[in-house]
Amino acid sequence: xxDLEGKVAFITxxxxxxxxxxxxxxxxxxxKVVIADIRKDRLQxxxxxxxxxxxxxxxxxxxxxxxxxxxxxxDQAEVAxxxxxxxxxxxxxxxxxxxxxxxxxxxxxxxxxxxxxxxxGIQVFLxxxxxxxxxxHIVNTASITGMYPTAVQPIYGTSKFAIVGLSEFxxxxxxxxxxxxxxxxxxxxxxxxxxxxxxxxxxxxxxxxKQARPALFEKLAVKPEVVGEQVLRAIQTNExxxxxxxxxxxxxxxxxxxxxxxxxxxxFPQ
Numbered sequence: 001x002x003d004l005e006g007k008v009a010f011i012t013x014x015x016x017x018x019x020x021x022x023x024x025x026x027x028x029x030x031x032k033v034v035i036a037d038i039r040k041d042r043l044q045x046x047x048x049x050x051x052x053x054x055x056x057x058x059x060x061x062x063x064x065x066x067x068x069x070x071x072x073x074x075d076q077a078e079v080a081x082x083x084x085x086x087x088x089x090x091x092x093x094x095x096x097x098x099x100x101x102x103x104x105x106x107x108x109x110x111x112x113x114x115x116x117x118x119x120x121g122i123q124v125f126l127x128x129x130x131x132x133x134x135x136x137h138i139v140n141t142a143s144i145t146g147m148y149p150t151a152v153q154p155i156y157g158t159s160k161f162a163i164v165g166l167s168e169f170x171x172x173x174x175x176x177x178x179x180x181x182x183x184x185x186x187x188x189x190x191x192x193x194x195x196x197x198x199x200x201x202x203x204x205x206x207x208x209x210k211q212a213r214p215a216l217f218e219k220l221a222v223k224p225e226v227v228g229e230q231v232l233r234a235i236q237t238n239e240x241x242x243x244x245x246x247x248x249x250x251x252x253x254x255x256x257x258x259x260x261x262x263x264x265x266x267x268f269p270q
Contacts, residue, residue: 001085001137001180002236005030008081010074012064012121013091015042016200017191018141018184020049021228022088027054029232034077034084036062036070037091045200056081064091064117070124083132086235089121090141090184094193095155102155114159118166129179136179137235139242140167144187148252171240182234186244187252188220189227220248 001007009026013019014035023033027050035050037043040061047059058080062073077084092114095106118140129136145153146160167183174181192200194216195209210217222244234242243249 001135001238004086004232004236006032007085008032008034008077008083009086009088010034010036010077010084010125011088011090012036012062012070012117013141014088015039015046015059017193018186018189018224018227019088019090020046021224021226022090022139022231023050023057023228024053024225025228025232026086027057031086032056032081034058034060034073034080036060036064036073038063042200064089064120065112067120067123070117070120074124074128078128083134084125084128085134085136086139087121087125087129087136088139088141088231089118090139091117092141092159092193094196096152097155098152099154107155110155111159111162114156115162115166118163122166122170126179130177133178137182137238138170138179139182139184139231139235141184141186142167144185144243144249144252146183146185148256167240180238182231182240182242184227184231184234184242184244185249186222186227187249188216188222189224189244190217190221191224220245 009031011019011023011033014023015037019035023035026033033056035043035046038061043059043061047057050057060073060076063069093110095110122138140163142163143160145157146164149157164183167181171181195206198205198209227244230242230244
């Protein structure tokens with residue numbers, strides 16, 4: 001979908017982080033944008049910021065773990081701007097800790113938002129995109145941990161592996177349709193997922209939190225606005241996997257792929 005001017009985008013988790021960055025980039029490209037988020041305070045703040053770029057912005061409250069909530073938000077988007085062409089299933093929460101320490105409630109909460117939120121978003125918007133016939137693109141926010149397992153992230157990583165797999169299957173299913181799919185697989189992005197308890201305007205508190213993890217934020221973290229631009233280019237070029245760095249992420253994907261091939265060599269030596 002090369003020509004995006006005038007197209008309508010719906011972004012969950014759009015009030016901060018990667019979602020807000022995508023909304024900013026899309027508006028600057030001449031698109032109309034609906035940001036959806038469960039945090040009313042952050043929605044109001046993001047709406048004020050984005051209206052400085054364009055009036056073609058609407059903010060709606062949504063609980064992505066609730067199908068009816070997404071359906072209502074989709075209706076609101078269509079009332080505001082008409083047919084939706086771009087869906088970014090971006091809302092998500094982090095979760096650390098070992099498998100044995102994790103409760104079933106934690107599993108339900110994280111999968112309810114990270115995975116079921118994506119499923120619900122596709123369930124609501126994909127039929128509408130196919131019916132209006134003007135073309136569409138769905139971007140599902142996964143993670144590099146959806147391709148390469150890291151330590152003590154079984155819940156989060158499982159949700160992201162599932163999103164990558166779902167996106168791969170859906171891409172195949174939509175091969176002959178005018179709706180395409182991308183999987184966004186960032187490694188470390190400087191977003192509130194690392195400091196969800198802090199107010200976005202608490203610059204001092206956020207700075208202290210970052211200073212406590214210099215290896216993460218100074219060496220690895222990508223700015224969300226960079227990711228927003230990467231997503232826009234991926235939609236325009238119909239790229240499936242969207243990576244956000246070309247060094248660490250590349251090595252992790254290569255390592256996993258090599259482990260798979262090595263298993264073939266051991267089990268079926270040539």
